[in-house]
Amino acid sequence: MTADSGQRTADSKRQFAVGVDFGATRIKMGLVNNRGKVLARKVVPTLKDISPAEFVRTVKNEITELLSDSFKCRDCVGIGIGAPGLVNSQRGMIQYLVNINGWENVSIAQALGRRIHLPVRVDNDANVMTLGELVYGAGRGCKNLVCLTLGTGVGGGIIIGGELYRGATHAAGEIGHVAIEQDGRPCACGGMGCVEAYVGNRRIIALGKGKFSSPKQISDAARRGDRFALSIWEQVGTHLGTALASVVNLLNPEKIVIGGGVANAGGLLLDVVRKTVKERAMEGPAGSVKIVKAQLGDNAGIVGGAVLAFSGQRTAFSKTVR
């Protein structure tokens, strides 16, 4: 026992995991050590409607290349994938993907594991980002945490008691589909008045009435004092804050971590969100919740994927993910 533990400690210093951020436009892969540092990374474009077989081939080839340099396969604890859709993480199965056709109940963990001879775990991309922020980012040390990622859609993840909460059918955490208007804008999910329909990338650009082609341009103009641009962030922040006030009243989290491209608006957006939550949510939970920007940026999916992979082991991470 003691000799074994000694061995494990010695090895653990060299240990790393592979994080795979499977996006609809790009697949990002990286080797991450157990202090959350990205040691090497690769990014490849995602083929339109990439098939599971093509995905396995691509990821296998790229990871093999990453590994062949100065990293040894025996120090790799496994692979963790974040995928944009509904994932049964227990079975390692992608039930469907949102913007990629042809993925229905694909046992991706098994398929990739068989080719690459490493343990593979998979979860929803927002859950994976949440794990990354929890262990190495803005959520470090939190027990009860809500993470959201603002982009084309609004994804989310919930940490309860230091662990990812997945719900009864692996679908929990859909913060983008908290409603803010009973008879409001139709949402891509089939519902109505969901906050995603008010703060998604495309909607933000539409609010710019042709004057801006990206949230970044709106932020740049707002920072120069452009009143119209400022009013767009005021609107978006009020909508997002309204949804988060509901989340705060329901879950009383310690912290809300906001990431994704739209969060690069920084204080322009977050200050309005904080003010709205303070005005609308109940005094106790509104007073105690901290609303902060995510810290892992573009690497959130890779680092989170690695956390997922590490969590499959009996390490310090095994407490983090059920």
Place this chain on the structure above:
Amino acid sequence: MTADSGQRTADSKRQFAVGVDFGATRIKMGLVNNRGKVLARKVVPTLKDISPAEFVRTVKNEITELLSDSFKCRDCVGIGIGAPGLVNSQRGMIQYLVNINGWENVSIAQALGRRIHLPVRVDNDANVMTLGELVYGAGRGCKNLVCLTLGTGVGGGIIIGGELYRGATHAAGEIGHVAIEQDGRPCACGGMGCVEAYVGNRRIIALGKGKFSSPKQISDAARRGDRFALSIWEQVGTHLGTALASVVNLLNPEKIVIGGGVANAGGLLLDVVRKTVKERAMEGPAGSVKIVKAQLGDNAGIVGGAVLAFSGQRTAFSKTVR
């Protein structure tokens, strides 16, 4: 060890706990065995702005009377209280009560325990009702459960992984303060558009435009086919279903249990709620969630209080409450 266990098993058959349902109008108390059966109960009116000392005196006297009959104090594992306000259950402290003045940071568990020489635990009334339904009511066997109680206000409790989820500052579960309209009706909590402002008892009566003086009268008329009465439940159910669709998207619970006086409308209300959730929430979680009426009725607070008391022991219940 073995002898000890044998002794404990023998004793446990006679074991019971005291549940106290501390309401703004009545204090209900009962002895409950460890199969959830109410063995004896007492109900007394709540004095206006009852002081902590008066509460302790009343509860002590009534419980002593209940115990003096055929129940032995040594078989009583303790007392569990549900209180209408913000409660720090870990410290046994009522931080404030909603409709009773003069309670600020009252260490009620200690105060009552000192007088009655039994362990005392206390929690928010909706959390206590949730525990009752989880262990002995409509939520039996659930891991992830949401309970709500419809009355003057809308209270709620959340079960995650078989345990009550209390949040970062003991304020979680406020389902009544999930918003359904960004610029909607002002709510008693200081927020806007909270579902409580649309489905609380007084609002339901107001929707009756003077024709009805209680939700029961509206239900009676609706059951006789009165279209106006039916339209009230249609409205109320749509509002409640909109809020619950957000809860379903966020928490993906196995079951939602609905109790409280207004829930006596039964199918008139619940059928509309089910339809609305199915229409508005995402397909997966909307398809799997069961929305059912609570089972413990008027005894929910007493039975839940007993569950809270039992959970203080190292029994089967100790897993239920952290």
